[in-house]
Amino acid sequence: MSHSDCGAPRSYHFASAFVCGLLAFSGFARGLDSSVTAAEARISFLNDVEPVLTKAGCNVGVCHAKAGNGQNGFQLSLLGFEPLEDYEHLAKESRGRRLSTGVPEQSLLLLKATGTLPHGGGVRLHADSPEYRILRDWIGQGAASDIEQAPSLVNVEIIPPEGTMPPKSEQSLQVIARFSDGSSRDVTRQALFESNDPAMAEVSPQGNVHSLDITGKVSVMVRYQSRITVFNATIPQGASVNSLPEASNFVDEHVFANLKALGVPPSPVCDDATFLRRVTLDIAGRLPTNDETQAFLASTDADKREQWVDTLLRSPEYADFFAGKWAALLKNRRDDTSDMVANFAFHAWIRDSLLANKPYDQFVRELLAATGTVIGNPPVAWYKRVKEPKNQLEDVAQLFLGVRMQCAQCHHHPFERWSQDDYYSLAAFFSQVGRKPSGVRDEDLIFHKRGVAQFVNMKTGQPRKPAALGDEIPEIAPDTDPRLKLADWMSSPTNPFFAKSLVNRYWKHFFQRGLIEPEDDIRDSNPPTNPELLAALEQHFITSGFDLRALIRAITTSHAYQLSSIPTPDNLNDRQNYSRYYPRRMPAEVLLDSIDQLAGTQTDFPNLPAGTRAIALPDNSYNRSSPFLRVFGRPEGESVCECERVQSSSLAQSLHLMNAPDIKAKLGHANGRAQELAKAESSPEEKVRELYRVAFSREPRSEEMTLALEYLNEPRTKADGSALDAQQALRENLQDLIWALVNTKEFLFNH
Amino acid sequence: MSRTSHYEPTLCPGPFAHRAPARRALLKMGLAGFASVSLPGILRLQAQNRLHAAETSGGRAKNAVIMVWQPGGLSHIDSYDPKPLSGSEYRGPFDLIDTKVPGLQFTELLPRQAAIADKFTVLRSMRQSAGGHPAGSMQLLSGDPDTRDKPKPRYPDWMTVANYLRSQSGPRETPLPTYVGINPPLEYNGPAYLGDAYSPFTVHGDPNSPSFNVPNIGLTDTREVQRLGRRASLRQNLDTLERAFDKAGELAALDEFETQAMTLLTNPQTKEAFDLSQEDDTTRDRYGRNAWGQQLLLARRLVEAGVDILTTSLSGPLCGRVNNWDDHAVNHHVFDAMRFRAEAYDQAVSALIEDIYARGLDQRVLVVVTGEFGRTPKISYAASTGAGNASAPAGTQQPGRDHWPRAFSNIWAGGGLQTGRFIGATDKRGEDSIERICGPGDFLATIYYHLGIDASKTLIRDFNGRPTPIVDQGRPIPELIG
Known part of the structure; x- marks a missing residue:
């Protein structure tokens, strides 16, 4: 069952649309010829009236659009794509009562639109507006259809098509329509404008764009009749970009060129610990181990970051993590116990394909x-x-x-x-x-x-x-x-979508924001924030023979990926140019595995070998047995959209982390890390350092060490008030410390 | 911007809006939802929207709904819509009784409700089109017109929609969650594309049981509370992540949820809200000292304490052998089953309604009692599949009634509605709604209306970003809302 099925009866009535279409065809062409008189300013239904209805919002979903059921039985095609049907509904239906050619002002259409009669949609037109006059005069002229005769729209041009707009500046747009008879006219007043990001730029119904203070690319979609075109604006920050990290590959060249052009200075490249944790979570869906962290931090190899990326890409966890991502998108869903064979086989095929770098x-x-x-x-x-x-x-x-x-x-x-x-x-x-x-x-x-x-x-x-x-x-x-x-068509090197879609999807995986956003909504009216970079990634991917590992390598070894998440005053407002790393909460499976890793425990899943990690789960059925995965938004494989995965926070999540039985059990587990550390001979300092290395891939800072040691040394009492023995108290305190670390933002987020 | 225009902003939010939840855009759309708005975004919008909500919802922004669910479907013929003149193969054995409302009669099973029939309205002409429990539940609670049973809902149920919209309209003024389910009807329903963040805080178990305990609220063990406090303050000291990146307010949202969670866990007020022992014995007795009675009492208690959306399902052993209202002959002897559960049902529902009025909650709180459909007017006979409460030993022929979506009844109380009425009618055998037929859309629009949500203007984006109306077709039932 697809969520997206637009054939769902909720929003659509197929049969009636079809029938109406036919009626419109047979009904109107003949009936209106007689009423057509040669007049000086003939109002065109197609080129004047329909655009007014669209601009006034009559045919949007919740009003009279058929796709939204059409309030009070008055149905128009969504955004006026079907003039024939619209004419029929307007002029013929309800015994023609919507239009009164004798007394145009008394037409129900106008009485409603002006709010003279009660209208659920409020006042859409004022009687002194040119739009009102267009409708009134068209009705007065006999309310004829000229759909067959009127010159048809050939294209729509926007002037200017692009521009640089400093923050808080204005730009007027002009829209020119060209018709099949060679004529053209200014349709700015009739066109619809829509900003793709109202937080960056707003646009008035008259086509005046007003930029705000967020830097980057923003576009305004312009619609007239069935045509759309786009105005692309660049809003520069205009700060001086004095130092850029060295470009390590083509990714950096394009990211940094864009930052330079916009005047957005990037944050510096992050330290080793941050990089290690970030890239391990992003490629392998897990935290680095204590040993890995120590080795990486100690290494003096100049290319240790590249080496580590290669190590991760060769690891089975890489295949597990990305197989989980693909399995959900490919709807590897268990609706019935008997699906299990297919679920396992399909998941294994995806995983093996990734492992073999197919x-x-x-x-x-x-x-x-x-x-x-x-x-x-x-x-x-x-x-x-x-x-x-x-x-x-x-x-x-x-x-x-x-x-x-x-x-x-x-x-x-x-x-x-x-x-x-x-x-x-x-x-x-x-x-x-x-x-x-x-x-x-x-x-x-x-x-x-x-x-x-x-x-x-x-x-x-x-x-x-x-x-x-x-x-x-x-x-x-x-x-x-x-x-x-x-498949041939898709994988052709000239296919405009196939490679672009994948590189954009993977870019988003690593940068939290697609170059095109949402990542699976590529269209002319939704331009990328860095077109040169997108094209270069596409080209790289095609040239490499659609090599997924090579793509990930190019992305993660770039300095752009390795920028610190800490903003500078000049890039704080940036949210689409990658001038710093944008942190994000760990996905459900990764978070569960990470908690297990820190707590020194594992989660058992039905019918799977002990020790199976959550990132390696083949299908959605395990969400049922794991409230954790459900609460933290592991997808059910219902939708082909990555947005099914919820990564926002909720009350249930906070309650779960603080007090859920499974978390409590992990902390108190007989073989858990708290127990083991309590028993271990190591010094309290060493215990704290281990916890920090596992949780955050770094050593504790001195003030953190002080706080933690103080806490570990606190005495504890039993229920009866008597003192708990030292080792038991230490064990409790270690559990508390692990609890506290798990509940920090630094743990929950990849940053 | 203050640029004037002859045009009102269009309601349909267009292709881009969900990406950038600008405050203005949200206001423009009249709370038209953004399925993909981040919670932080939402938190930022709250203050502004609270104002907006207050302006547009006719003062109903704080209203609450208790939905009492009859899982499996109540036999309308044997309860609120008796048909004494139909043949014996339809009629059933129950006598009729007058109610406090002239012209309105129930079967003898509901004497307590009959006595307070002026405090609620019976809607006798519900109709939907799905014959299975899953599809029937989805029709009623999410408005999905699909007649096929499917494993998961395609649209969010009204409870999660309302929770979602409420979460945008302002911070909570009580420590209690917006949406609570007490043994809620969630088997076939849920948040769909809204995500589990909007699922209810769920309470399971029998509130009449002495061992009834609600986990995750108001910890009573003082040592546990102390330890949680220690942990939280340690966490606070160690939570040193550089927060300057948090332009979008994600961390701030997390802080807010953590505070709420901490409050739920430690605030005595939450514990109290769930603590039925705080009710006097007379009240507890009035509702009935059984699971259903105490569920409804708890529902009233929670709503009074500030919960906005409360659902509770009347299921379990009080229903009869199969723990629900699915009175096929194979499951139950339908008439024995109706008799078996009638007293607890009648007592609990009438108590809730009376109490809502007695405590002055009748404007703020709407009570609606319904199942997913009615039961077949024509009695069917089949062999029982097992002995138990309201069912003869296996193999014994017994009467049953099957699924019947073409006509069923539900009842509405409080909510400032017009009560003491009956709306609509079915035909002489109770097979079809024939007057004032109301569908799931009307049912939902009425509930939304009470909550201050205009169902005809509210769209929420699905996974594809497609603006989807929260109600397909339907409008608030005028006889109810006046």
């Missing part, structure tokens, strides 16, 4: 074109979870191309160029996926069903042949599996 294009091809049974060919499991061609295309587009197609199933994507034809053409690639029982309960055998691949566009009723997001695909023979052709 090229990413090959990984995707094997998944996409999987045939056979889950035992023989585990990626077939994906087709078990994602059953319908529509869901398949949606998941593939979002996960591997970073394109969200869900909206286009039912209406023209509001912020995109994708139409319903594009949607169903993509679905056609999956139209020949055959399935039959495999002999194992609930497991299908997946095969290629010979035949011509096509999928019916539910809106037009016309079958669509496979075509891939704007690219034609040569005729696919009936005996060729169309999915292979899709």
Whole structure:
């Protein structure tokens, strides 16, 4: 069940849309010819009236958009993408009562829009506005449709298309529309403007952009009729950037060039301890061990950071950690006990692929074109979870191309160029996926069903042949599996989405913020914050043969990744240019493993060998037995979106860390670190140092040492008030110290 | 910005807004949600939004709801919507009794509610379209129109939605959580794309049991409290992470939650709110000295102490052999089962309603009692699958009623609603709602209305960033809200 299914009845009425469309077609062309009189200033329904309705917000989701059910039975197409239908609803439905051509001012449309009659949407137009006059005059002229005759929109231009805007400055935008008859006009007043980040720049309905004081790139999307275009603004900080870390590779060149251009000085490169903890958490999903920390801090090798990255990339924990990430996105979900075989096989296939550093294009091809049974060919499991061609295309587009197609199933994507034809053409690639029982309960055998691949566009009723997001695909023979052709198209070096989507996704993994954000929403109206860097990463990835490890290596050995998280006065406001590391709470699994590591314990999971780490769990079923994983937001594999993983804080999380039985049990475990340290011969100082090295990958500072030692030395009493013996008191105090360390921000966050 | 415009801001928040939770954007949208807004972002917005909420919710920003759930579905024919004139294969054995409201009759099973029928309103014309427990529950509680049973809800239930929206509208003024479930109906429902942060603080167990104890609140062992305090102050001394990066307020949010958690754990007020022994014996007796009675008393107590959203499920042994209201003949002898649970049910529900009024909570607190559907008007017979309370030995033929979403009843009390009425009607056999048919959307919109949430204008972004209405179709039931 996809959360995103825009076919869900909640927001959509397919059958009625379809029928209305047909009615509109047969009804209007003839009926209005007679009422058309040659007039000096003919108001165009298509080019004047529709834009007014859109600008006034009549056709948005909660108002009269059909996609939002249309309040009081008055339904318009979302954002005016379907003028034919809109004309029908406006002029014909409800016995034409919405428009009164005899007394235009008395039209229900105008009485409602001006609030003269009670209107749930409030006052949308004032009677003295040009927009009101457009509607009134159009009605007065007979409320004719000119959809067939009117010049159609060819393109929309924004002036200027880009610019540098100092903080707290203004820029007026002008929007020019060009039509099929060669005419053009200024449609600034009719266009819709929307800032992609209102905290960086605001835009008025008249197209005046006002920059605020956050540095970076911001864009304003401009819509007129069905066209969108984008104004890109750069807001510089303008501070002088005197010293930059040395560039260690192309990543640094682009990050630092951008910082220099914006005038945002970066924070310095972080110390060894910070780097060690950060990169180990990010690549291997775990804390460095006490021994690793000591060795790393002691090493004097000039390239010890690069060496450590390579060590991590070769480690099984790297494969575990990233397999967990991919398994959730690929919906490796256990809905029934009988799913277990498929869950284990699919997870193992993902993990083995990562361990062997299988090229990413090959990984995707094997998944996409999987045939056979889950035992023989585990990626077939994906087709078990994602059953319908529509869901398949949606998941593939979002996960591997970073394109969200869900909206286009039912209406023209509001912020995109994708139409319903594009949607169903993509679905056609999956139209020949055959399935039959495999002999194992609930497991299908997946095969290629010979035949011509096509999928019916539910809106037009016309079958669509496979075509891939704007690219034609040569005729696919009936005996060729169309999915292979899709895989070919995706992994072509010139594909505009495939490599970009992956490098952006991985960039976000390491930098907490994608170059395009959200990471799986790539579109013209959502430009990257550093296009040169994105292009360079893309190129590097393609040239390397889609080598995931090489990509991670390039990212993590850059100095940009190694910048301190501590801001300087001049980069405090930066949140998209990577002038410092942006800290983030550890993911649920990593946090649980880290607590175990510090407490010297392990968590048992059903049907898995003792000692299995949370990052190595194959599917979501373990969330049921582990309140910890649930509370800290381990995903359930419901969505193809990484946003299913919750990394924000909550009351339940704080309660859990402070007082949950599993945490208490870990702290007090008979073989736990507190017990072991209490028994150990080592000095109190050495005990504290060990705890700090495990928790924070660093030595305690002297004031921390003092505080900790004082605490460890405090006497404790029994319930009856008598003194606890020294070793028991020490054990309790060590438990308290571990509790305190676990509950610090320094522990919970990767920083 | 103070630029004037002929246009009101559009309600649909557009493609980008969820990325940057600017205060203005949030205000503009009338609390249209941001599924991906970080909590810190939310905390920053609170002060502003509190003002906004107070302005737009008609003073209902602090209102509360207690939802009492009949898991499995109450037989409407045998309770609030009797059909004395239908045939014996429908009617059931129960006599009718008059209620305090002229023209309104219940079966004999509900004498105490009949006596206070002026304090609530019966909605007899509920209808939804899903015949299974999961889909039926999801229809009613999250408004998902899907008729198929599925393992997880696709949309968040109203409780988590309300919790989510409340969390944006201001810091809590009491140490208690916004949303508490006492043995709550969570089997088929939950936060969906809102995330577990908005799930309830859940209390399990039988509040009538002497050993009933709520973990994680008001620790009573003073040594434990002292130790927690020691730990917390040690933590505070050692928590030295450079915080300057916290522009987005993530750490501040964490601090706030830690403080709240500490309060829950150590504040005597929270312990007291959960402590039924603070109620006098008369009151406890009035609710019934059993799990259900004490659950509802605890519900009232918590809401009075400041909880906003409270759900509790009437399940367990008081239901009969299978621990719920699913009175198929294989499970229960439906009439024995209705009789078996009637006294505890009638007593607890009537006590709650009376108490809400007696304590002056009837404006702030809405009580709604419902299940996911009704039961088949036509009696079916099948062999019992086991002996137990309200069920004959295995193999014995006994009467049952099956799932019936086409018509069912629920009751509404308090909340400043118009009471002492009955709304809607079913046909002569109770098979179909025929007058003032109300669907899950109306049910939900009414609850949201009471909480000051305009369901027709509130959108929350799903995992794809798609603005999704919290109610598909439906509006507050006018006869209830007046």
